[in-house]
Amino acid sequence: ITQDGAGKVSDYAKALDKNALQGKRLGIARNFFGGSDAIDAEMEKALAALKSLGAELIDVKVPNTEKYGDSETEVLLYEFKSDLAAYLKNYAPDAQVKNMADLIAFNKRNAQLELPYFGQEYLERSEAKEGLDSQAYIEALANNRRYSREEGIDQVLKEHRLDALIAPTDGPAWLTDFINGDHYGRSFSSPAAVAGYPHVTVPAGHVQGLPVGLSFVGTAFSEASLIGMAYAYEQATMARRAPQFRASVSLAVK
Numbered sequence: 001i002t003q004d005g006a007g008k009v010s011d012y013a014k015a016l017d018k019n020a021l022q023g024k025r026l027g028i029a030r031n032f033f034g035g036s037d038a039i040d041a042e043m044e045k046a047l048a049a050l051k052s053l054g055a056e057l058i059d060v061k062v063p064n065t066e067k068y069g070d071s072e073t074e075v076l077l078y079e080f081k082s083d084l085a086a087y088l089k090n091y092a093p094d095a096q097v098k099n100m101a102d103l104i105a106f107n108k109r110n111a112q113l114e115l116p117y118f119g120q121e122y123l124e125r126s127e128a129k130e131g132l133d134s135q136a137y138i139e140a141l142a143n144n145r146r147y148s149r150e151e152g153i154d155q156v157l158k159e160h161r162l163d164a165l166i167a168p169t170d171g172p173a174w175l176t177d178f179i180n181g182d183h184y185g186r187s188f189s190s191p192a193a194v195a196g197y198p199h200v201t202v203p204a205g206h207v208q209g210l211p212v213g214l215s216f217v218g219t220a221f222s223e224a225s226l227i228g229m230a231y232a233y234e235q236a237t238m239a240r241r242a243p244q245f246r247a248s249v250s251l252a253v254k
Contacts, residue, residue, distance in 0.1 A: 042205030
């Protein structure tokens with residue numbers, strides 16, 4: 001990817017223009033709304049701000065997002081095993097833990113410290129995978145790229161002549177639940193992550209005291225453009241609040 005980017009990287013600092021949203025066509029990825037009325041209300045304020053800054057907003061749907069859920073996980077599991085071993089070899093060559101199998105064994109030996117609340121199912125599923133030359137991995141990666149790139153982000157950008165896609169980044173942070181585990185909600189991070197495309201998220205508001213973000217997603221090597229648009233929005237709204245590290249959050253917090 002770095003080699004593919006040769007000659008395509010812009011001066012990101014020069015992209016920091018408060019007028020960068022003027023005339024931009026932004027696709028509102030409506031299939032990533034609807035997870036929370038409170039978040040959607042904050043997003044409507046963000047959309048109004050974008051309009052006031054000169055952006056043209058078009059309702060769209062990012063296609064085929066349901067077609068790479070399983071293959072996304074497959075690629076994660078294959079690459080987790082391979083990349084962990086490479087990382088440990090390069091950055092911790094003297095560590096006793098050399099690979100995924102060693103990590104799993106370490107956790108089992110120290111289960112009272114490492115596994116008191118949660119298991120290591122994903123580590124074990126990853127260890128069971130073959131190498132990155134496996135046909136199953138190659139097919140899963142190809143499926144990801146097809147439906148997240150040319151039949152996903154790129155398709156909707158071209159169809160509507162868009163400069164970028166926007167949507168709520170994610171829901172507010174959830175509480176750690178030692179009984180049921182994570183409470184995963186709707187997230188706009190997956191399409192860009194699966195495609196390997198740039199994604200900028202900017203503070204956009206708060207729900208019960210917890211921050212929510214607005215995401216700008218584009219095609220390959222559109223980082224400078226996204227940074228400029230995100231900067232223009234951020235400077236106009238200044239939605240970020242410094243964390244206060246409260247012991248608890250009152251439902252009365254606005």
